[in-house]
Amino acid sequence: MTTDVATRDATTDDVVIDQTPAPGRGASPIAFARRFKRQLPWLALTVLVGGLVLLPVVPLQQKAFADGAAGLRGVLELDGVGKMFATTLVLGVGSLIVALIVGTGLALCMHATSPRTRKYLAFMPVLPMIIPGVAHVVGFVFLFSPENGYVNTLLRATPFFDGDAGPINVYSEFWIIVYTGIHLAAFVYLFVYAGLRNLGGDYALAARVNGAGPLRILLTVTLPLLRPVFVYAGVVCFLLALGQFTGPLILGRREGLDVITVRMFELSAQYPIDYSVVAALGTPLMVLALVMVMVQRGLIGKQDRFVGTVSAASPASTSRWGNIGATLVVLLFTVLSALAPLVALAFVALSPFWSGSVSFDALTTQNFSSVFQDRVFVESIFNSTFASVTAVAIVLPLGTLIALGIYNRDRLWRPLSVILDVLANIPLTMPGALLGFGFLFAYSNPSIGLYATKTGLILAYVTIMVPYAVRYQLATLVALGRTTVESSRVSGAGPLRTFIRVILPLGRAGMASSAAIMFVLLIHEFGVSLLIRSAEVNVMSVALFEQYDAGGYPQVAVIAIAMTAITAIGVFLALLFGGSRALEKL
Template identity: 45%
Template sequence: MTTLTDTDGPGARGPAPQGPPAAPDAPRRSRRLLVPAGAALFIGVLGFLVVMPLIRLQSAAFADGAHGYRIAFGSPGTGKIVGTTIALALGSLVVAMVLGTMLAWVATRMPPRYRILRTLPILPIVIPAIANVTGWAFLLSPRPGYLNVLLRQLPWWSHLESGPVDVYSLPWIVLITGFGLTAFVYLFVSTGLQNISQEHIEAAQVSGSSPVGVFFKVVLPLLRPALIYGGGVALLLGLGQFTVPLLLGTNSGTEVITTAMFRSVSESPVDFGAAAAYGSPLLLFGLAVVIGQKLALGDQTRFVTHGGKAFRSVGGTSKAAVAVMIGYTLVATVLPLAALVVVALSKFWSGTIGLDSFTLANFRTVLNEPGIVDAIVMSVMASLTAVAIVLPVGFVAASMLLRWRRFRTVHALLDFIIALPLGIPAVVFGAGFLLTYTSPPLILYGSRWVIILVYVTLMLPFATRMLLSGMIAQGTAYVEASRVSGAGPLATDARIVLPLLRTSLGGAAALMFVLLTHEFSASMLVRAPTTQVMGTVIFDYWLNGSYPTVAAIALVMTAVTATGVVAAMAAGGGTGVFDKL
């Protein structure tokens, strides 16, 4: 027989009274605390990685009653060093801005069948700076430089025994630095031109403006954000320039702040305080450039020009544009590479080229010398390891910057930490890492990890910004659809966001691999006899006068970089990756 309960049958008295609501279970509370704790840990680790080297630098500079500042700025030659640094930065900025803007404008006038040539001005980014500089030295060294030998065949210079060009002088150091920075300005200005609506051009033409007037009155003002961003990047790179002054300026006594820092930590007695003090003006200059950019731009909505028609050059297409593009590439890229090839195939560097004496002995030396092979392996492995670390870190940072905008303090702090390496020269970070990781609690000097950590720090802003741009371009529709379907944040990122970011990931990997295999400034500060990379080995052979070996290593370095770019392009979806470079 069945017994009726209070809730059974027609005589039931209704549901039993409910007790107070149950408290959230412990796992749910733990999950709620895990996210902010993880975010705090993430930001703390990045802060230690980026900020701690700078703190250690300033601590060293102010130690012993600001001994470092007294040594660095009490020297009578310091004023000249600072003046040379400013002259190099401003001079190379002018060269880069003029050439970069001109080439971007010329690229818009390329006939359709020749538009593949628009990628030529960015080739210097792929070619290592140290390889390019040594190539120019082989061309324009006063006595044995190949171009100087040819110029002395002309009647008006036939009486000279050296020159007429001195690649080791400050004007040529400025010019060669400007060639290297032109590619960055070109990228910014080209993007700016693509975003200008043709409707603005047509309105100016209807109003009676000539092509020159349209360029100066309409195009250039609308390019203001691109010019300011490109100019700011070029100025920061010029202020922190290290490779060209070190390789070319040593012969003529031309010294800038970065080479003074290197001298302070490479000569006996080592003076970390003076090196840190020398780096302080670069910190202030970088901060001033970043603030100046924001003030100069003001309200950026004034420059939004999207319309129904894409930008076209005012003057139409011209084959002269093809000649200009090819001519610049021959001068800025092909000539230095050709000089490297000639010297690498020669038994020794002289002013004459003997085809019958060409040899592959220098390449055999590069591939058989254990120290050089170890440096090549170290450079590739350190770069790949850094890229493998930075990509997930950059993805997490980009996700937080995109999704945590309502937490203004956290957003601003993370954005500041990520952007800091962009405004500070790599040589400053190299000196900071040398100080930070040669003393407790982490003594990493002499290991590959100090190089990897410095590489990770330098690449943080590049990975984060490129992935953030890709995530913004995706919009929110796919993510919202995934979340509505019941997928959690991790599943959505793994199944939706990351596959759609394939091209951005490939572009970021390619760009970082290029920059890291080229990295020379910071590597010179943190290297040890057992932890050399390609750039530092080239410098050692350069000092020893083994110029054919230098040329061979530089060409191997270029080949390694090109291989890495091609591999990243294949992994990231082909030409889309190259467009991001």
């Protein structure tokens, strides 16, 4: 069997076909060596990526199964292990249900608005994802704490509620599920809204012509065609909910809510750390992630069955009152999920202390002065910014190379492209707490010696951003198409010249947008940072958590606002380079 490769004859300027036999199928040793030499860079890239993403995973899992699976036996001996797994599952399923209902409702409402309204509101349901996770949780504490929460204080002032606490207890299991579901609803919204736009209006119009009403069209046409979207969004949100760390850690400890990720963190506070038990705790989450991916493929099946028709035909116009109602739903969600927590943070930051009463007489900026005079916090700003910018500068070209290998899989040995694809997605399926323990275990090894160093923090950030970098650059390459690249190659340009003169200029906006978004994600990062931080190397999200644990609530609010402001800069850059749809990459 031969492999046809198009080349250019330098003397005749004609394109000729090289029919060199493929490696292992009758190829001569010289031809095989020549082809192997061309694959060497991709082989080296695969080894590099494998070492990067497997470093925090494989050694830790080996520890779990060492000594006759002593780690697994240790898990079974933990106090309340059955309840812990049950609570983790309940949190995951409950949050998934809330996220699917709220996110789908938001997408349908947005799709029902007029094009002019949609232009200004489409990004609003994504705002909860922009607020740093730790700051977002603390904002909800200030709103819904049973004793001092502003919303609870307001509700108790009405004739319907009385007492000294409640009626909402943000620390309870039910409200943690509600909070997590609302936070994840933005993910569902992005998937479903993009799916609705891609469907077009032909099928809905045909159903309406045949006498179907709006509800019947929704249930029998729109939702069935969105089945792949729901499956993919459901799997992603379920895995994110199971691996939630920030919400259960900050909200759940007061009521004794015990989930896998929080128990892993608590075990890290015990000395010496039993890495085998910690690794074994994360093993079920890894196995479940693999199972869910296989279930996802089985549920979707042949995806061509669900492809809609994108055409000039737009969905039936919504009535004026329908447009107003849909707009109000989106605005109400935005106010409750994003604006209200930010207002609560700002008010606490300007108050001498946090109480349930709202008084403007004692407002002060003293908290801002004290926080920004704190050397530890100022250093955490520098560490967060420096580590995030450096990690983005490293992972952006690395992700571009991986995306090029996956996109041009026909030019690579088949195993290399498949392995690259799998390796690049491994960090995305791992809970942040488990990855953090993996880095802690690996960096603590004297032969590596990266614990408590900025280099270790940057390397960890690069690793967790690999899936995002690959996803964004692959989307950019797909948008460019093969025609432009192939035209460059046929015109005599080599791979490097084609990349510099064609791919880089045309994909510059997409790359800049993805860089800004990855910066935002890294400024938010908490799970990995909390487990590998030290007194010398700390970041803003961890500084906020430590201040919250110490009870300095006004200082917590100031740090949260500072994180949000830095995040806003990254979002502004993303919008500047990538337009309003850049936020969909979050």
